[in-house]
Amino acid sequence: MKRVVITGAGTINALGHSVPETLEAFREGRCGIGPLEFRDVERLAINIGGQIKGFEAEGLFNRQQMSLYDRFTQFTLIAAREAIAQAGLEFIGELAAKSGVVLGNSGGGMTTLDENYRHVYEDGKNRVHPFVVPKLMNNAAASHVSMEFNLKGPSFTVASACASSNHAMAQAFQMVRTGMAPVMVTGGSESMLCFGGVKAWEGLRVMSKDACRPFSMNRNGMVQGEGAGIFVFEDYDHAKKRGAEILAEVIGFAMSSDASDIVMPSKQGAARAIAGAIKDAGVNASDVGYINAHGTGTAANDKTECAAVADALGPHADKVMISSTKSMHGHLIGGTGAVELLACIMALRDGIIAPTIGYEEPDPECALDVVPNEAREAKVDVALSNAFAFGGLNAVLALRAV
Template sequence: MRRVVITGQGAVNALGMSADETMRAMAEGRCGIGPLEFKDVERLSINIGGQIRGYRAEDHFSRQEIVLFDKFTQLALLAAREAMEQSGLQVTDALSRQAGVVLGTAGGGLQTQDENYRSVYEDGKNRVHPFVVPRLMNNAAASHVSMAYRLQGPSYTVATACASSNHAIGQAFQMVRSGMTDVMLTGGSESMLVFGGIKAWEGLRVMSKDGCRPFSANRNGMVQGEGAAVFVLEEYEHAKARGAEILAEITGFAMTSDASDIVMPNKVGAVRAMQGALADAGLNLDEIGYINAHGTGTAANDRTECAAVREVFGDHADALRISSTKSMHGHLIGGTGAVELLACIMALRDGVIAPTINHEEADPDCDLNVVPNVAQEAAVSAVLSNAFAFGGLNAVLALQKV
């Protein structure tokens, strides 16, 4: 099995327009959640979210490109551009055939879908733009990233709700490790902060009207966000030979299914996923110093996740640190695991543990070493990143310092 390292990272979300800006905001415990701004927002009972402020597509793309790209594709391309520039990777003809893209998204082109439903059903128009399907299809972002960098290997999209990005990153990791590819661009993108997107989530009654407070006893639901993060995964010797900066190493991945309920989390599935990632990485319990939790801020998720961590780690659960950065950037649904991977890299590379902000009151059902409100410095050599999705689909990544 070959070693797989991360040599580039890029991001755009409510905390910043780059990976570095996002990590600085995480370290400072900044909140990117605020009032939503789009048409008919006053008709919603939920009107807060982790929206990217001041974003203008024309600042980044030509008119011809904007016609082709839904916002979730635009965000993925911006993140991929940053990741590729940081990695310094040159895609030769030979590498082109040994490199690909796996991205996660849950909704795909929801901006396009929302706009065109309005056009047909509200405005009474009988025609839509001929590029509606290429804009809204879930694989649009992965396809455009592959075209932008001439990546001719395995390229596709994973859609597993809130675990989409972790599933995508895990599968890209396995491809490089097995020798199927030498380089993969991977991560996730989501932009469902539109009237229809929020209205649909309102129906589930899991959304907070006033803020995201994971693990806090007074938490009352999740808050949506938008954004993307993309990473360059590379075979270790390939990266070393070209003198690339190595940000972290992915060493384990596991995915499980609860096979029990479409919306309620199940501790057993989460336990098996964490145990599987540890086993895949060959890590002992006491080697994990930090867990980036799924931590949505709902009563059921946080309680179940904490119980699962307690069961997996036993006595060591009190020593490791845990936090949820969703408190800062919101829940990016299919893109969330990708943005949260930045917190894992920050812990390994910089020794900074991102906090769970808005942590106001201890919850006996979440009796772990939650990092509250202010970042902590700690020497960490191995971490886990958790993602647990509706449908009972779980994906956990293990990363180590190189």
């Protein structure tokens, strides 16, 4: 079995257009959630989100690319450029042939769908742009990353709703660990912040109208975000040989299915994934210093997740720090685990724990150390990243400081 390390990271999300900007926001406990800006927003009951502001795709992509890239693909490529530049890798020859890209995504090109449905249904047009299909397919982002960086190995997109990125990264980890690929580009992205995307979520009545307050007694729902997080997972020996900077080591993962309800989470399913990741990593529960929570800010998730952590970690649950950065960047659905992995890297490498902001009142059903409102300095050796999706599909990753 190979050791697997992270040698590059990139992101764009509501907190920043790069990893340094995002980590700075994590340290400051800054909120990236604000009023949504897009067509017909006034017809929505939910008007807030973690929307990326000050973003201009013109200039970053040429005319032909612009006609093929939905917003989720644009975000992915921006994050991939940052991650691969940091890793300092050029994919040629055998490295290119063996290295691939596995990304998480849930909705595909929602903006493209929204705009084109408008053309044909609302405006009554009978013709759509010829690239609607290649633009909206949810493997478009992975394919464009493979094309831009010459990644010719195993490449595909994983869709498991809110756990998509974690499932994708677990898959990429496994490919490097088994020696199938020396390098995998992985992570995920999402862009559902358009009229149809938010309208669909509104229907479930689980969205907050004012803020995402994970674990706080007065929490009243989730807030959507958008963006991408991309990482370079590399064989440790390969990275060491070329003298690459190592951000953290990925040491294990586990996946589980609740097999019970399409939207309600299960404590047992989540606990099995957490315990499974610890076991796969070959560490003890007491080694875990930080958990980046799924922490959506809904009544159901947060109490179930806390019970699952208590179940999987036993008495050590009272000592572990667990925070939800969704309070700052919102819930990026299929891209969320990727952006949240940055908080794990920050904890392991910089010794700074990202806070759960918006925390106002303790909830006895979420009685863990949720790092309320302010970042904290702490030495952490092992971190976990939780993702528990609609459909009961769970994936947890374990990382270690190097």
